[in-house]
Amino acid sequence: xxxxxxxxxxPIYEQLVDKFKELIINDVMQTDEKLPSVRxxxxxxxxNPNTIQKAYRELETQGYIYxxxxxxxxxxGTAKKVSSHEVNKxxxxxxxxxAEAFFIGITKDEIxxxxxxxxxxxxxxxxxx
Amino acid sequence: xxxxxxxxxxPIYEQLVDKFKELIINDVMQTDEKLPSVRxxxxxxxxNPNTIQKAYRELETQGYIYxxxxxxxxxxGTAKKVSSHEVNKxxxxxxxxxAEAFFIGITKDEIxxxxxxxxxxxxxxxxxx
DNA sequence: TAACCGTATTACTAATCATAGTACAGTTAA
DNA sequence: TTAACTGTACTATGATTAGTAATACGGTTA
Numbered sequence: 001x002x003x004x005x006x007x008x009x010x011p012i013y014e015q016l017v018d019k020f021k022e023l024i025i026n027d028v029m030q031t032d033e034k035l036p037s038v039r040x041x042x043x044x045x046x047x048n049p050n051t052i053q054k055a056y057r058e059l060e061t062q063g064y065i066y067x068x069x070x071x072x073x074x075x076x077g078t079a080k081k082v083s084s085h086e087v088n089k090x091x092x093x094x095x096x097x098x099a100e101a102f103f104i105g106i107t108k109d110e111i112x113x114x115x116x117x118x119x120x121x122x123x124x125x126x127x128x129x
Numbered sequence: 130x131x132x133x134x135x136x137x138x139x140p141i142y143e144q145l146v147d148k149f150k151e152l153i154i155n156d157v158m159q160t161d162e163k164l165p166s167v168r169x170x171x172x173x174x175x176x177n178p179n180t181i182q183k184a185y186r187e188l189e190t191q192g193y194i195y196x197x198x199x200x201x202x203x204x205x206g207t208a209k210k211v212s213s214h215e216v217n218k219x220x221x222x223x224x225x226x227x228a229e230a231f232f233i234g235i236t237k238d239e240i241x242x243x244x245x246x247x248x249x250x251x252x253x254x255x256x257x258x
Numbered sequence: 259t260a261a262c263c264g265t266a267t268t269a270c271t272a273a274t275c276a277t278a279g280t281a282c283a284g285t286t287a288a
Numbered sequence: 289t290t291a292a293c294t295g296t297a298c299t300a301t302g303a304t305t306a307g308t309a310a311t312a313c314g315g316t317t318a
Contacts, residue, residue: 009273011307025232037263048309053265063233069264070316090230091243097223098247103154104192104216111244114220118227119237138305140275166294177277182296198295199284 004045012047016055017062024064024075025122031077035065038073062086131174141176145184146191153193153204154251160206164194167202191215 004015023029035041038056042049056073059065063086067073101111133144152158164170167185171178185202188194192215196202230240 013307021229025228038265039263048307049264050310051308054307056264067264068316069314070262072263087233087235090226090233091235094223094226094230094240095243095247097219097226098244099154099251100150101219101223102248102251104219106216106220108244108248111223114224115227115237115240118224119231122228122231142275167296168294179278180276183276185295196295197284199286199293201285201294 002045006047012045013051013055013058016052017058020055020059021062021064027122029075031075033075035073035075133174135176142180142184142187145181146187149184149188150191150193156251158204160204162204164202164204 002016002019004012004019006012008015020029020035029035035056036044038049038052042052045052056065056067060067060073063078064076065073066076098111102108131145131148133141133148135141137144149158149164158164164185165173167178167181171181174181185194185196189196189202192207193205194202195205227240231237
């Protein structure tokens with residue numbers, strides 16, 4: 001399911017968080033779809049279940065999944081109601097990145113292109129919006 | 130000169146890097162302007178000179194300043210020739226942030242607003258471009 | 259009950275951070 | 289030349305944090 005780099009300086013749990021976020025954002029995983037159990041995934045990836053759980057917990061606090069004891073972890077369909085704290089973090093982070101991008105010479109045009117591309121790629125907003 | 134939070138979980142040297150980047154990006158510090166010497170700044174902030182130097186080294190590898198042995202460290206005017214590696218990093222990072230921002234419900238309009246604001250704030254590109 | 263779920267706790271290891279001390283080399287002005 | 293600045297390199301140390309692992313606990317479901 002995943003190709004994670006155990007030798008990377010990027011922590012395993014972080015790689016997992018990014019992977020899942022990507023899958024969720026790009027609609028590869030649908031709302032309420034079940035994620036593999038911590039143990040199953042741990043076994044498949046030959047890492048410790050706690051590492052998986054750490055990733056899942058992070059995904060949960062960021063609003064991408066929800067977990068139910070005894071049942072499993074699932075893609076959060078209400079993800080768009082992310083806490084305002086998270087929203088602000090992402091917004092200010094975006095500002096910082098943009099300032100950097102501008103500074104190193106990336107043009108507004110380029111930024112616009114990136115935006116449109118990204119927007120298309122993630123489905124351009126749900127059809128039922 | 131700086132108000133850094135010694136109790137923050139954010140490393141001191143990282144706070145310094147961000148501070149200087151901000152000053153440089155927002156044109157508060159001009160091209161070839163001299164940064165405080167590592168020892169002077171260390172004394173002012175009551176931190177170890179090595180901590181300052183770590184920040185300066187990071188700023189240098191990121192292309193924001195240049196250092197000359199015996200003379201000092203200065204704002205890099207050629208900052209826009211950042212290594213393509215750095216550019217790519219910032220670009221892909223920006224894409225990731227954008228995808229996240231879209232996902233959590235920030236609209237394209239909002240993004241555009243943020244872009245314009247950021248663009249204005251950093252001086253809207255040099256006049257001699 | 260058995261087999262599966264997430265979760266909490268504890269512990270060990272490795273990496274990171276900041277500091278300290280020392281030394282080396284280039285610059286500049288007295 | 290010397291003295292007083294600059295940046296840089298290296299090693300070592302202590303403290304903290306991050307990452308992972310092992311184990312146990314509690315809920316769910318068939």
